[in-house]
Amino acid sequence: MHALATLIALSLASPAAPLDWHPDLSSAEAAAEESGRAMLIVFR
Amino acid sequence: MVRPTTLLSLVASRFECVRVTDMAGVDLDRHRFDFDLTSCILLQRADGHRYHTFGGRTWEGAESHLSVPALVRVLVRTLEEHEKAELPPRGRSGPGRTVEALPPLARRIEAGRRPACIHCHSVHDWQVEAAKEAKRWRPQDGWVFPDPREFGFSVDPIEQERVVSVEARVEGLQVGDRILAIEGTPVLTFGDIVLALDRSGDGPSVRMRLLPVSGGPSASPVERVVSTSRGWREPDPLLYSWRAMKWNLDPSPGFGGPQLTARELGGLGLAPGTFAFRVQYLVDGGARAETGRSAARAGLRVGDVVLSLDGRSDFRSVDHVHAWFRLTRRAGETVILEVLREGERRRIDLPVVGLGR
Numbered sequence: 001m002h003a004l005a006t007l008i009a010l011s012l013a014s015p016a017a018p019l020d021w022h023p024d025l026s027s028a029e030a031a032a033e034e035s036g037r038a039m040l041i042v043f044r
Numbered sequence: 045m046v047r048p049t050t051l052l053s054l055v056a057s058r059f060e061c062v063r064v065t066d067m068a069g070v071d072l073d074r075h076r077f078d079f080d081l082t083s084c085i086l087l088q089r090a091d092g093h094r095y096h097t098f099g100g101r102t103w104e105g106a107e108s109h110l111s112v113p114a115l116v117r118v119l120v121r122t123l124e125e126h127e128k129a130e131l132p133p134r135g136r137s138g139p140g141r142t143v144e145a146l147p148p149l150a151r152r153i154e155a156g157r158r159p160a161c162i163h164c165h166s167v168h169d170w171q172v173e174a175a176k177e178a179k180r181w182r183p184q185d186g187w188v189f190p191d192p193r194e195f196g197f198s199v200d201p202i203e204q205e206r207v208v209s210v211e212a213r214v215e216g217l218q219v220g221d222r223i224l225a226i227e228g229t230p231v232l233t234f235g236d237i238v239l240a241l242d243r244s245g246d247g248p249s250v251r252m253r254l255l256p257v258s259g260g261p262s263a264s265p266v267e268r269v270v271s272t273s274r275g276w277r278e279p280d281p282l283l284y285s286w287r288a289m290k291w292n293l294d295p296s297p298g299f300g301g302p303q304l305t306a307r308e309l310g311g312l313g314l315a316p317g318t319f320a321f322r323v324q325y326l327v328d329g330g331a332r333a334e335t336g337r338s339a340a341r342a343g344l345r346v347g348d349v350v351l352s353l354d355g356r357s358d359f360r361s362v363d364h365v366h367a368w369f370r371l372t373r374r375a376g377e378t379v380i381l382e383v384l385r386e387g388e389r390r391r392i393d394l395p396v397v398g399l400g401r
Contacts, residue, residue, distance in 0.1 A: 019053065019061050025070065028062035032090035038126040039090065040059035040119070041075065043067075043164055044083035 052112050055119045059087070067162040071140030078189035078238060079167040080287045082106060085115070087122045089129070095122045097235035102191055103286045103360075109234035114202045118233050143167050146174040165288040172292040184277070186293045189242045191283045192234075195250075196272045199223075204234045216249075216270035220257030224265055227251055248274045281368040282360060290363070293370035295396045297379075298327045298335025299344060303362050312349065312384060320384070321362045323348045335397045343392045349384040374398075 022028035025041070032039045064070065067079075074092040077084045077099065084099030098118050102108040143162055144153060149170045152158065159166075168188070175181040192198060196211035207221045223231045226240035227250055244250045249271035255263045284290060301324030309318055323346050327336030350365075351357060359365050373379060375398025383390050 019057055022060060022062040025062055025064060025075075028060045029090045032060040035060060037058065037060050038095065038122060039086075039088055040056055040061045041086040041088070042061070042063045042083065043075070043077065043081075043086070044063065044065060 049112060052116050052119070055116055055123070058123055059119070065161070067143055067164055067167055069142055069144070072143060072167065074140050076239070077235070078242075079164045080189070080289050081164060083110075084164075084235065087118070089126070093129075095125055096230070096232050097239050098233050100189075100233075100235045100238050101286065102193075103283055103364075106286075109201055109204060111201060114204060114233070117202065118204075121232055143170050146170045148173040148177060168289050169292060172289075183293070186289055187277055187279045187284075188287075188289060189238045190277070190279070192237050192241065194280060194283060195241060195276055199234060199237065201234075204237070205231050211272075213273040214270065215272075216268050217252070217254075218257055222255040222257075223252055224255060225253040246277060248272055248276060279367075279371055281371050282364055284371060285361060285363040285367040287367070290367050290370055294332075294399050295370065295373055295375050296327075296332055296335050297366065297369045297394070298332065298337075298339040298397065299323050300325060300362060300366065304349065312387075314351075314384075318351075319357055319359050320349050320351050321365070323350060323383075331399065338395050338397045342394050343390070344381065344383070344394065345385065347385070348390075348392075350381055351384055351389070352380075352382040354379050 022031060028039055028041070031037075071092075075086060077086060077097055081099050081101065084097065086094065087096045087098065088094040096118050098115055100109050143149060143166075149159075149162075172181065172186070175185060196214035197207055197217055198209045200206045200208050203222075205223045207217060207219055207223065210217050210219055223237065225231055226237065227244050229236060229240035229243065231237055231240060241250070249269050251267065252270045253265050253267055256266055256268075257263075259266075301322045304312070304314070304318075304320045304322060306316060308322075309316060309320065312320075314320060323344060325336075326340050326344065326346060327333060353359075353365065353369070356368075359368065369379070373396045375396055377396045379394045379396055381392040381394050383392055
């Protein structure tokens with residue numbers, strides 16, 4: 001994976017604002033239905 | 045001052061986030077993007093409604109349209125759009141079309157040879173294999189997710205809906221226009237544009253909704269037909285050269301190898317900046333075995349340094365050579381190679397071999 005894409009992916013896990021990554025798409029979709037939030041899906 | 049990467053995390057934390065590193069089980073229609081990319085971010089609702097696609101690249105580099113500021117911008121705008129949208133309906137549709145359902149891969153899985161991981165770019169490989177097997181494959185099917193420069197325009201790397209160059213062959217678009225939609229697909233990113241053009245059909249024009257630069261800061265959106273030259277959907281080999289998809293196209297040259305470094309050029313007495321590559325392999329196995337064997341019979345040898353093909357020496361990379369060969373040469377033709385071997389220049393008449401499918 002290229003350097004900037006790596007940076008983007010890493011910054012999405014910044015200790016300053018840790019993200020809860022869902023383990024898979026189904027989990028993320030179920031959570032999005034429940035929470036009403038949009039999804040951010042990183043394919044890499 | 046907040047660091048951009050911290051801001052990115054803060055904004056992203058307002059989404060349900062997931063990373064997908066294996067395409068197994070992924071609904072290819074619901075999560076369609078340019079599968080040749082090494083990374084892509086989809087912003088969408090649980091019901092599959094896509095807000096935006098962030099990602100995409102050009103031959104110049106994998107990071108041509110990737111930046112933290114650009115990503116923060118699209119995330120913020122997506123949050124605004126999501127807040128204005130109605131909540132998605134409860135419940136989701138079935139699994140959809142997956143790569144494992146494609147017959148060539150399905151048979152392999154059934155035979156107990158499931159790949160350990162299905163990479164993004166291999167989706168195209170399996171789709172092409174399935175299409176060829178079903179005799180549905182057409183050469184133009186390899187032309188996917190075009191660089192907007194194929195149409196005749198380019199966009200800003202940060203404000204990716206803003207047009208920064210327009211070729212003379214394009215009518216209806218100006219530098220400074222902001223593209224809001226192409227054929228109904230909302231546009232905010234380079235990835236949105238690429239996806240919209242991929243869906244746009246074969247004609248020389250597309251409908252765009254624009255904020256015209258001529259309208260100034262308070263411009264209202266306008267609907268406009270933007271046209272370009274016929275044949276824009278015939279890919280430029282250089283713009284196409286980075287794609288993994290090119291390895292599925294035929295005819296193929298049957299050989300390849302690394303581009304010579306500056307030191308290697310000097311060692312051979314070639315001028316700096318000369319494009320040349322060394323034949324490291326001749327294909328001798330698989331479905332394309334005959335391409336390499338034919339090249340060998342024509343006189344090509346491992347170790348030869350290729351200086352030109354059909355008189356062309358202006359290639360930018362070996363990938364460019366492969367794209368040019370696959371996109372522009374036809375089975376039955378002959379490609380004239382000029383090669384350097386043991387200090388002597390030689391001509392090799394390379395037959396272009398087709399696969400017959």
